[in-house]
Amino acid sequence: MAKRKATITSDDDTPESSQASKRARTADSDEEVVEVHATPQKRERKPTINGKQKAKVHSDEEEEEEEDLHHDDERNEEDEKKFEDDHGEAIRRKLEQRRNTIGGIAEHGIIESVEMKQFMCHPHLTFTFGPQINFIIGHNGSGKSAVLSAITIALGGKANTTGRGNGLKSFVREGQHKAEVTIALKNQGEEAYKPKEYGKSIVIRRNFTRDGSSSWKIMSKDGTLISTKRDELAAICDHMNIQVDNPMNVLTQDAARQFLSASHPSDKYKFFLRGTQLSQLSEEYDTCLDNINQTKKVLHQKKQVIPDLRAAFKEATARFQEASKAREQRHKAGELKKELAWAHVAAKQEEMEAKFDDLAKAQRRLPRIEAEVETAESQFRLASEEVERYEKEHAELGNIDHLNDQRNELQEKIRVNKNQLNDFRNDEKAMNSSLTALNRSIKDYDAQIAEETRRLEAHTQAKRDEINRRLEAAKEAVTVADSRNKEVIEKKRNKVNEQAEIKGKGQAAENQKNQLQERITECQTMITRCKEQEKNSLATYGHDIKGILQSISKMHWHGETPIGPLGMYVKLKDRNWAPLLRAQLGSLMTSFACTDARDRQHLKRLFDQSKNFHVNVIISERDLFDYSGGEPRGDVLTVLRALDAEYNQYRQAYDSLTKEINALTALERTAYETLRTAKTAHAQLQEEANEEMPAGISGLQNAKDEAEAEKASIMKQFTNLAKRKNTINEQQSGLLTEQNGIKQQIQNFEQLRGTITAKVVDAVSDRLEAQKNHQFYQNKLKVEQKGVAEIEGIANTLQEEFTTWTERAEEFCPRVENPRKVVEVQRLLTSVEAALEERERRHGATVEEMTIEVNKAKADLDNVERDLRSLAALNNALKRSLLLRLDRWHEFRRHIALRCKLVFQCHLSERGYYGKVLFDHVNQTLQLKVQTDDQTLTQGRDKDPRSLSGGEKSFSTICLLLSLWDSIGCPIRCLDEFDVFMDAVNRRISMRMMIDTANASDKKQYVLITPQDMGNVQVGNTVRVHRMNDPERGQGTLAFS
Known part of the structure; x- marks a missing residue:
């Protein structure tokens, strides 16, 4: 074979x-x-x-x-x-x-379920098999045979054994890229495969694609992935005796037809050998026989090498004996080597003693250096104590924060008094102006009284009435102006006091701020910022304002294009108002303005992106601001009149923020001028009235008297003002004297602290010098100690080497007393060895090499003979x-x-037939002889299968298949379209016989596929029928009957 x-x-x-x-x-x-x-x-x-x-x-x-x-x-x-x-x-x-018995249900190795996805003609198909007999029925084209193909593919069978394709890609459903087949194997009982890992079921899933790639997932029943290796699947099938490639276990449609229609006896015999796996054993025994024969050849070749090895051993022995004559001279060389060894020991002893002498000298230098270190350390300690003493004095001085606070407080009081004195001077100027106006008015009243006396007779009564009416109106205007003047004076006095108080607090806070924040980094930041402002006028308003303006000009806005910062469009007409406007409007200068509220978020997003979080956005229309709240007269200076704004809409914004200060200055002076004007008008009217009636003179006299009274009042106010001014001057003088005293105390403290600081600096310098000296001697001591340690290490090493050499020399040979110098002994040894080398050169090798050569030749001969004996014994054991x-x-x-x-004869008897199976193992043929129920017509002769009808032939072949199945140990039997050539009678008997055989089989599972109906077949509890739907190529999970 x-x-x-x-x-x-x-x-x-x-x-x-x-x-x-x-x-x-x-x-x-x-x-x-x-x-x-x-x-x-x-x-x-x-x-x-x-x-x-x-x-x-x-x-x-x-x-x-x-x-x-x-x-x-x-x-x-x-x-x-x-x-x-x-x-x-x-x-x-x-x-x-x-x-007469019913077989048991297998506990492992049978199929529980099969699931196919995009496999052949099925998008998704699921089977749940019974543990014993399963019939799959359905019309042609319904995809029944796909089940056997799925079982073969999932359990690792070859694709070409299914008869449905030459590769895995042919099993992928048309129009799909990949397919999946899942099979669940029962895994229970004592012979379960790795039950702790897999549990009661082993789920095997195989995925493959049209491009030929394939992978396995071997999982437990709960879906836990255990392995993806094909070796694990092979181990599972081997453990459960599943032979998926055995044609007798899984008989596909083509294989079933071939088996049923096979007429040649040799084909049936091949099915017999392959199904029972006897052919596999035969092939393996053939391989063993070939290996045994090959081993014989190797043994024969090794035997031919033995004579050569024996000759080589004899030759090496002869050369060794000839070279052994030089041993006497070698003995002399050995004695010289012994003396040389002890000569080296003596030289090492001299070197060791010299190094120990150096160590003693170095150790004697250490005490002197240690004394220098102690002296330097004492000086350093004294210098440190002196530094600590001066630092303690410096710390005991404390600080002059309380003096600085007193000085700042005095400076604030002096500044407040200066401001009050300046206000007093301004009030004096105003009073002088008022006195001058009153004196002029009194003089005018005197002139008018004289003139009225002359013209008294010239006026009519009607004119006098008109003058009286106007006089009453003027009186009323004087009353209103006087009331307003008093109100303004009172407000001014309150504002001045409030201003002084706020200025005092602000100045104190500013002084404290300057003391706490006076740092170099802030100054540098300010310098940098100033330089940037010199180069870039927009740097004052924020970071990257130029880039923001460019972005604003490029963007689309709901309203008009936003404008800013507002400081670019505002100029101050009079620089005298700069401090006041900066305090009131400074934060507004960096703001931007837009006309539509929807543009506000876009502007804020630009400012946030450039990290300008302080910039505000004002929403305002481009109209003139609202004057509904009233506007001062044209001669009154307001914020809008003090500024030169380019856009009206920003003028409106400024107006909305500065309504509280719509008159910047001279409000008192304006009110006073209004009062004086009203009084003058009243006086003129009085004069006109006096022209018409004698009482006018009396009116002028009253006006004069009022002016005189007002003058007296102003003089009284002036006197009080002078007293207050003198009081403030006296306070200011005392404050200046106290300030000078505090300054002198601060100056004395600074001088004392400077003296102590200088002492601290000198003491620190002395300590630093002492520290350097101490460090120098410490380093010197470390270097010296390191040198001593190195010398000591070398000396100890030499001592160890001396001890080691002595021990080795004693191991090598007994002590040689008073050996010669190493150079002399080495010269003699070299001479002897040169003579030996000359002899060895003539012989081609040294005595040692010849000894090695003899031993090697002996070992090679022994090894080959031993290997031959062991291999021959092993080969004979293999033969047996x-x-x-x-x-x-x-x-x-x-x-x-x-x-x-015997099983074949038993199955034939179910139909009333008689037959036998003829095996010819020599010629490898299997023949069937069948005698049907019409044997009387054929004179009792056995029919050749070729002479049987189609149904008889199929029935006989099914009997043969069942008899072969009886000899196979695999727990799964699959057969496709076994009844394709049978008539109704033979099919019914075959079905019953197969069911009975399956029921009697112990722990076996049958999967039988037929296109015929099962209606005339009686099935029991052990049979499960799976009915396939008509071929629609779209079914899902089957409905089982």
Whole structure:
């Protein structure tokens, strides 16, 4: 029989892991296998395996062993008859007993469910199988055969064994890129496979695509991924004895037709060998025989090397004996080497003693350096104490914060008094102006009284009435103006006091701020900012204002384009108002303005992106501001009149913020001028009235008197003002004197602190010098100590080397007293060794090399002889083992064949037929002889299967298949379209027979596919029928009946 050949397949057809570990389980139970006992057979002719003689490797020494290796397969009729008589009856009893019993349900190795996604014609199809018998029925084209293909693909079978395609990509549903097949195997009982990892079910999922890639996922029942390796799948199938590539286990549609229609006996015999896996065992035994023969060749070649090795050993021995004459001279060299060893020891002892002398000198220098270190350390300690003493004095001085606070408080009081004195001077100027106006008015009243006296007679009564009316109106205006003037004076006095108080607090806070924030970094920041402002006028308003303006000009706005910062469009007409307007409007100068509220968020986003978080956005229309609240007269200076604004809308914004200060200055003066004007008008009217009636003179006199009274009042106010001014001047003088005293105290403190600081600096300098000296001597001490340690280390090393050399020299040879110098001994040794080398040069090798050569030749000869003996013994053991296995193989084949014959006859009897199976193991043929119920018409002769009808032939073949299944140990049997050629009668009997056989089988699962209906077949609880829908190519999970 030809040996198996190694093949390389594509990814679609990658073979499963080696099946060498699998062996056919040729019986349904161990009890039946025990009944077959191997009996030694006579070896009369040259042995064959499966009827084919193996080629022999002839050698004169191994001919007799070759005769023992081969076995004769030709069995005579007597031997076959005797074997059938010995074992046939026992097998019949077993079959009869099993017929009346129902087999048990397998606990592991059977299929629980199959799921297909995008596989062949099924987008999604699921089967849940029963534990014993499963029929899959349906019309042609419904996709029944896809189930067997899915089982084969999921369990790692080759794609071409399904008869449905040459690669995995042919199983992907049309129009799809990938497919998935999932199969669940039962995993229970004592023989479960890794039950702790997988549980009661093993789920095997295989994914593959059209481009040929494929992968496995082997999971537990709960979906936990255990492995993705193909070796794990092979181990599972091997453990459960699942043989998915065995044509007898999974008989596809094409294989079933081929088996049913096969007419040649050799084809049936091949099915028989492959199904029972006897062919696999035969091929492996052939391989073993080839290896044994190859080992014989190697042994024969090694035997031919032994004479050469023996000759080499003799030659090496002769050369060694000739070279041994130089041993005497070598003895002399050995004595010189001993003396040389002790000469080296003596030299090392001298070196060691010299180094210990150096160590003693270095150790004597250490005390002097340590004394210098202590002196430097004492000086450093004294210097440190002096520094601490001066620092303590400096700390005890304390600080002058309270003096600075007093000085700042006095400065604030002095500044407030200066402001009050300035206000007093302004009030004096105002009073002087008022006195001048009153004096002028009194003079005018005197002139008018004289003039009225002259013109008294010239006026009429009607004019006097008109003058009286106007006089009353003027009086009323004077009253209103006087009231307003008093109100303004009172407000001014309150504002001045409030201003003084706020200025005092602000100045105190400013002084404190200047003391706390006077840092170099802030100054540098201000300098940098000023430089930037000199280069960029926009830098004052924020960061990257120029870029923001460019972005504003490019963007689209709901209203008019926003404008800002507002400080760019405002100019101050009079610089005298700059401090006041900066305090009131300074924060507004960096703001921007827009006319539409929707543009506000866009502006704020620009400012946030450039980190200008302080910029405000004002929403205002471009109209003139609202004057509904009233506007001062044109001669009154307001904020809007003090500024020159480019856009009206920003004038409105300024107005809204400055309504509280719509008159900047001279409000009192304006009110006073209004009062004076009203009084003058009143006086004129009085004069006119006096022209008409005598009482006018009296009115002028009253006006004069009022002016005189007002003058007296102003003089009284002036006197009080002078008193207050003198009081403030006296206070100011005292404050200045107190300020000078505090300044002198601060100056004295600074001088004292400077003196102590200078002492601290000098003491620190002295301590630093002492510290340097101390560090210098410490470093010097460390260097010296390091040198001592190095010398000590070298001396200890030399001492250790001396001890080691002495010990080695003592181990090498006894002590040699008073050895010569190393140089002298080395010269003599070199001379002797040169003579030895000359002798060795003549012989081609040294004595040591010759010794090694002799030992090596001896070892090579011994190793080869030992290897030959061990290999020969191993090869003989392998031969004996192979002979035993061949005997057992023949016994298996004969037993399986006999069992097949008897089971076949049993199944034929179900139909009333009689027949037998004829095995010719020499010619490798299997023939069926069937005698049907019309045997009387054929004179009782056995029919050849070719002469049977289609139904009879299919029935007979089914009987043969069932008999072969009875000899296979796999727990799964699959058969597709087994009844394609049967009539109704044969089909009914075959179905019943298959159901009965399946029920009697122990722990086996059957999956049978038929396109016929199951209506006329009685099924029991052990049978589950799966009905396929009509071919629509779109079904999902099947509905089971």
